Amino acid sequence: MAMTDPPRPSGPSQRAIPEGDDRERLVCVECGFVLYDNPKIVVGSVARWGDKILLCRRAINPRRGFWTLPAGYLELNETTRAGAEREAWEEARAKLAIETLLAIYDIPRLSQVQLIYRARLIDDNVAAGPESLEVGLFGWDEIPWNEIAFPSVHWALGHEKDVQATGDLAPRGNPPPETSPSTPVAPPGL
C-alpha cells in the first residue's frame, strides 16, 4: 500500500439513513452492515461493610489513579443484579449481597444509563482486580472526596449517605444541575 493511501475504513464508519429507518446509522461501505448502536447500561454498587464503603482506585483510563465504585457495562444475557455482582468481583474481588436500587442516572452525553444498587459485603476480603490499583473500605470522613473519578460517583455516595440519614429507599435520579452564584437562575416556568 502506498504511504499516501488513506487509511482503510474498518467496519461501520459512514453515516447513512438505512431504508425504512428515520435516522442516520453507521454503515460499512465494504459490506453494507448497518450498526444499530444503542445506549449502554452501566451496573454498579455502593457496597457497605459496617459503616465503611468499598471504593476502587482505577488502574485504567479514563481517570487512572482516581477512586470509583465497582461498576461497568452490563453483558449480554445478564441481569442487572448479576452484572453489579460480577463487576464487584472483577474490580475488587468482593462478594455482594445486593439490596435495593439506589439510583438511576441518565448520562445522555455518553449514551449511558447507570443502575447503581445498594449492597452489603459478605465479608471484608477485598483485593484489587486487574482494573484496580488498590481497593479500600472507607468511613464517610475517610473518603478521598478530591480524588473521585466521575461526577456520578459523587452522586451515588451522596445518595447513599442520604438513604442512611433518612431511611427513604426510593431510588434517586440525576441531581439537579448545579447553579453557582454567578449563574443566572431561570425564571419560574422556564
Place this chain on the structure above:
Amino acid sequence: MAMTDPPRPSGPSQRAIPEGDDRERLVCVECGFVLYDNPKIVVGSVARWGDKILLCRRAINPRRGFWTLPAGYLELNETTRAGAEREAWEEARAKLAIETLLAIYDIPRLSQVQLIYRARLIDDNVAAGPESLEVGLFGWDEIPWNEIAFPSVHWALGHEKDVQATGDLAPRGNPPPETSPSTPVAPPGL
C-alpha cells in the same frame, strides 16, 4: 458470481475472542471490525387518563394484533424519560407527564432491561402511530387481558394496579417465576 458461491458474509458474523478481551465477540472477517454488542434498554410507560390506561394494538411483528404499552428502544443521547415520552408519541400520539419509575424488568434471555415509568396523559387526544393498528383508553375491567402482547406488559399492568391499591411507589422488579401445581416446589434453602 457463480450460483454455487456461498453467500457473502455481511458485517460482523464470525465469533472470536479479540486480543485483550475475555469473551467471544462477533467480528467481521472482511475488515476486522469487532462488534461489542450490548444489552438494550427498553423504555415505556403505563399512562393514565383518569382511571383509564393507554394501550396500543401492535401493527408490527412480533405479536401483531396484540395489545401493548407504548415502549421501545432508548436511542443514543436520550434520557430514559425522554425516550418514554417519544415512544408514547410515536405509537399513540400521546403527550405524557412522566411521574415515578414503576418498574425495572430484567429480560436476560433477550438481553433487555426494561424501564417502565408511571405517567399521566396531558389530554385524551390519542391516535394510532405507524406501529399501531389502534390505540385505546381502558378501565381495569375493560383491558383485553387475553390479547396482551408480552408477559412484561402483564407485569407492568399488575404493578400499576398494585401501586394504585397500596400507594407504595417503590419500583417493582420481575415477579417471581410462576409455579404450576405440577411443578415441584424447591425445598427451603434451594
